[in-house]
Amino acid sequence: xxxxxxxxxxxxxxxxxxxxxxxxxxxxxxxxxxxxxxxxxxxxxxxxxxxxxxxxxxxxxxxxxxxxxxxxxxxxxxxxxxxxxxxxxxxxxxxxxxxxxxxxxxxxxxxxxxxxxxxxxxxxxxxxxxxxxxxxxxxxxxxxxxxxxxxxxxxxxxxxxxxxxxxxxxxxxxxxxxxxxxxxxxxxxxxxxxxxxxxxxxxxxxxxxxxxxxxxxxxxxxx
Amino acid sequence: xxxxxxxxxxxxxxxxxxxxxxxxxxxxxxxxxxxxxxxxxxxxxxxxxxxxxxxxxxxxxxxxxxxxxxxxxxxxxxxxxxxxxxxxxxxxxxxxxxxxxxxxxxxxxxxxxxxxxxxxxxxxxxxxxxxxxxxxxxxxxxxxxxxxxxxxxxxxxxxxxxxxxxxxxxxxxxxxxxxxxxxxxxxxxxxxxxxxxxxxxxxxxxxxxxxxxxxxxxx
Numbered sequence: 001x002x003x004x005x006x007x008x009x010x011x012x013x014x015x016x017x018x019x020x021x022x023x024x025x026x027x028x029x030x031x032x033x034x035x036x037x038x039x040x041x042x043x044x045x046x047x048x049x050x051x052x053x054x055x056x057x058x059x060x061x062x063x064x065x066x067x068x069x070x071x072x073x074x075x076x077x078x079x080x081x082x083x084x085x086x087x088x089x090x091x092x093x094x095x096x097x098x099x100x101x102x103x104x105x106x107x108x109x110x111x112x113x114x115x116x117x118x119x120x121x122x123x124x125x126x127x128x129x130x131x132x133x134x135x136x137x138x139x140x141x142x143x144x145x146x147x148x149x150x151x152x153x154x155x156x157x158x159x160x161x162x163x164x165x166x167x168x169x170x171x172x173x174x175x176x177x178x179x180x181x182x183x184x185x186x187x188x189x190x191x192x193x194x195x196x197x198x199x200x201x202x203x204x205x206x207x208x209x210x211x212x213x214x215x216x217x218x219x220x221x222x223x
Numbered sequence: 224x225x226x227x228x229x230x231x232x233x234x235x236x237x238x239x240x241x242x243x244x245x246x247x248x249x250x251x252x253x254x255x256x257x258x259x260x261x262x263x264x265x266x267x268x269x270x271x272x273x274x275x276x277x278x279x280x281x282x283x284x285x286x287x288x289x290x291x292x293x294x295x296x297x298x299x300x301x302x303x304x305x306x307x308x309x310x311x312x313x314x315x316x317x318x319x320x321x322x323x324x325x326x327x328x329x330x331x332x333x334x335x336x337x338x339x340x341x342x343x344x345x346x347x348x349x350x351x352x353x354x355x356x357x358x359x360x361x362x363x364x365x366x367x368x369x370x371x372x373x374x375x376x377x378x379x380x381x382x383x384x385x386x387x388x389x390x391x392x393x394x395x396x397x398x399x400x401x402x403x404x405x406x407x408x409x410x411x412x413x414x415x416x417x418x419x420x421x422x423x424x425x426x427x428x429x430x431x432x433x434x435x436x437x438x439x440x441x442x
Contacts, residue, residue: 003301066375066421067414068382070393075414078406156285163287167386174289187297195290202285 009184010193020176021197023090027172028159028205030094035101035158036151040140042106047113048135057106064103070164072096077168093165093172101158108150112143145217152209156202163198173197227403233412239395240416246381246391247420249313251374254320261325266332268350276325283322289383291315296387312384320377327373331366332358364435372428375421382417392416 045057064072076099077092087095116139124134144151166175177194181187264276283291295318296311335358343357385394396413400406 062422062425063414063418066379066425067417068379068393070382070385071396071410071414071417074393074396074406075410078400079410080407082405082407160285160287163289164383164386174287177293188294188301191290191293191297195286195294198287198290199282199285 005189006186007189007193009180009186009190013180013184013190016176016180017173017194017197020171020173020194021201023171023175024159024162024173024201027090027093027097027162027165027170028155031097031101031158031162032155034098036105036155038098038102039105039109042102043109043113044135044140046106046110047139048131061103061106064100065107069096069100069161070167072100073165073168089165089168089170092168093162093170096165097158097162100161101154104154104158105151108147108154109140109143111150112147113139115146116143141217145213148209148213148217152206152213155209156205159205160198160202227399227405229408232399232403232405232409235399236392236395236409236412236416239390240392240420242389242391243378243381243393243417243420246309246312246316246384246389247374247378250316250320250381251377253313253317254324254377257317257321258324258328261321262328262332263354265325265329280322280326283319284326288315288319288380289386291319292383292387308384308387308389311387312381312389316377316380316384319380320373323373323376324370327369328362328366331362331369334365335361368428368432368435371424371431375424375428378421378424379417 042057042061045053049057073092073096076096077087077089080086120138121134124138125131129137162172163174165172166178169175173194177190181190184190261276261279264272265280267273292311292315295315296306296308299306299311299314339357339361340353343353348356381391382393385391385397388394390398392413396409400409403409
């Protein structure tokens with residue numbers, strides 16, 4: 001192997017890389033917040049929601065969980081304009097991530113809800129809670145606490161999966177790496193650097209979510 | 224200009240779907256073999272082997288599959304090999320699958336009670352004998368549903384190989400779209416074909432889980 005590694009391009013490419021990192025972080029923050037919110041709403045429908053809505057949510061969850069994120073992204077960005085729904089690359093990327101995480105987190109949260117004993121529901125009702133209050137305080141919060149690790153890893157997986165949004169020209173970290181390597185012809189070094197940045201982001205995000213878990217679910221009498 | 228009928232589109236996509244199936248099978252089988260080797264390192268006695276395998280798993284689980292594909296595509300080229308897209312795709316997918324399978328199987332092995340290890344050790348069994356006669360037969364039962372479930376991720380993972388130019392279902396979708404200007408139909412069909420491949424796997428994973436009654440054994 002006579003290849004000479006060269007990282008001299010790194011300094012002048014830093015602004016491009018940082019812009020990419022910013023977009024990736026922004027995508028996952030928006031995606032995580034709204035995706036989990038959508039997941040909670042769907043989990044509520046499947047546990048307590050109106051009967052006619054249940055099969056719709058079930059179909060949505062199955063459809064998303066059994067198709068690649070790339071195709072969902074292409075469908076939203078290239079397919080929906082045929083129906084007159086047009087959006088920017090970033091909005092399409094955000095929407096795809098929210099829809100994707102929504103389906104996965106629905107399934108994860110539902111598993112947490114199923115592990116809640118039925119009696120707790122009835123106990124909530126006997127304390128004169130409305131069904132919504134009982135769902136929120138008695139069922140959802142302990143369920144979230146229980147499945148928080150699974151939900152955290154799913155959010156990290158969606159963050160790593162977001163690398164493909166570069167394919168619809170959303171200017172995330174991978175897009176930045178593609179741009180840089182097309183200028184410096186140092187593909188291997190460029191992708192090594194961006195891979196390491198993704199690794200750092202994944203570790204950071206995992207720590208952040210673990211910290212958030214500590215804040216949201218202080219260890220008190222509930223266990 | 225040629226007109227494309229619905230049937231033309233579907234036929235082309237189905238022909239390309241064969242490559243998705245082949246690539247999935249190669250990745251899954253290859254990943255299973257490498258993953259089993261990693262598993263033995265991960266739970267074996269040697270400290271360096273445990274650390275090495277843990278580092279490998281964290282590296283591959285903590286970076287995007289797309290980046291791994293790029294690195295395989297451009298990295299193998301550094302050794303002076305002319306890398307075709309299918310080779311880079313196979314290498315990256317096998318390594319990626321191995322990391323996840325090793326971690327899934329580690330969970331299964333660790334779910335076997337510690338007393339089983341101690342009991343078999345007290346019978347004078349060596350490490351390989353313990354694994355072969357005591358641990359693996361029990362762990363295998365626990366491992367089947369999540370392994371089948373993960374195969375869905377492998378099928379979906381193959382979609383990314385379209386980005387480095389391997390012509391499978393997703394790439395065929397892009398090519399057919401560019402020829403027909405019907406993205407809604409084409410990507411809709413592509414999604415449905417993926418669904419037809421993945422859904423039976425998801426469902427059988429759920430059924431197996433219920434049948435082997437693994438998930439709620441402790442309740």
